Amino acid sequence: SGYIDPYYFDSGEFTTASDVFSFGVVLLELLTGLQAFDSSQRALDRKLFKRARRTVVPVDPRAGFDEARETLLRDLAMECTAEDIEERPGLEDCIARLLGEVREAEPDVVPPPAPAPAPAQRVRECVVCMDAPPRTRFSPCMHSACCEGCAGELMRRASSPRCPICRERIRSFEVGDFIDTSGTPMERGGGGGDGGGGEGVRSPDERYVDQLASRH
Incomplete structure (x- = not known):
């Protein structure tokens, strides 16, 4: 339950796929606003995964995701939490897909060059009294x-x-x-x-x- 990979729970064998599963649970939490495990409501995590398996993930409107981002996160979360560990993507693939979404969301704007520092100006003084500007x-x-x-x-x-x-x-x-x-x-x-x-x-x-x- 919660973040624990069912495969690891059943076999006792821990692999990187178990980390991918936990990452997928975090993505589902971001989408739904629900907790993966709550001691006061143990059925919450089961309900979350049951809905995910049917591809109907209740997206929390407070998250502010647009449709494209909802689809990306939902698909990635479902792949990460697949029961068959062979169907789960690698962590590198997860990161690459998320970074690709970030790059597409951000406009390719080249920042303006920083202004050149003003040259240091020598303070001019009267060559006689050295106490007033030479006007x-x-x-x-x-x-x-x-x-x-x-x-x-x-x-x-x-x-x-x-x-x-x-x-x-x-x-x-x-x-x-x-x-x-x-x-x-x-x-x-x-x-x-x-x-x-x-x-x-x-x-x-x-x-x-x-x-x-x-x-x-």
């Missing part, structure tokens, strides 16, 4: 490297303001959001217009920019 752009060199406060102070206090990036003389600056044009500060080499040796001689304006940075 100015110098003219004529077009470098965006200083915040509005540092750019304004540079223009007011330096007699000949120069860009802290390229050292070109600054005529004016504009305020706004600009692309990163700062690059890396250029080092002055020897033999330039200021004369001097290997490190070069820094102009008063260049020293003033350094003083601004040191104050912050």
Whole structure:
């Protein structure tokens, strides 16, 4: 009774066909909503198999199976619980038939490709104070490297303001959001217009920019 294979119960010989029988009982439970064995109602399992043998399986409407799935599960359950163990399918066949039903039920939809991760964006800071975004752009060199406060102070206090990036003389600056044009500060080499040796001689304006940075 219940999940026990009658062949095993009668002969004492356990085979994989006995597992197939138990699997078929589980399928019948899914279809009918009935229990294979209930100690309070021992005739339940006998009634279940009696109906299965007549191919009239009382399908539980709560299961929500459509007609095609009901037919598949009912036929497979009946084959698995066949009295003759030679008529029972193998476990591999049971799985293949169920998986085939799942594949047919699911639409063959190709998921959209995952969006490419956004490139890491470097946080831009004023090259003088290192405390505010560089929302100015110098003219004529077009470098965006200083915040509005540092750019304004540079223009007011330096007699000949120069860009802290390229050292070109600054005529004016504009305020706004600009692309990163700062690059890396250029080092002055020897033999330039200021004369001097290997490190070069820094102009008063260049020293003033350094003083601004040191104050912050």
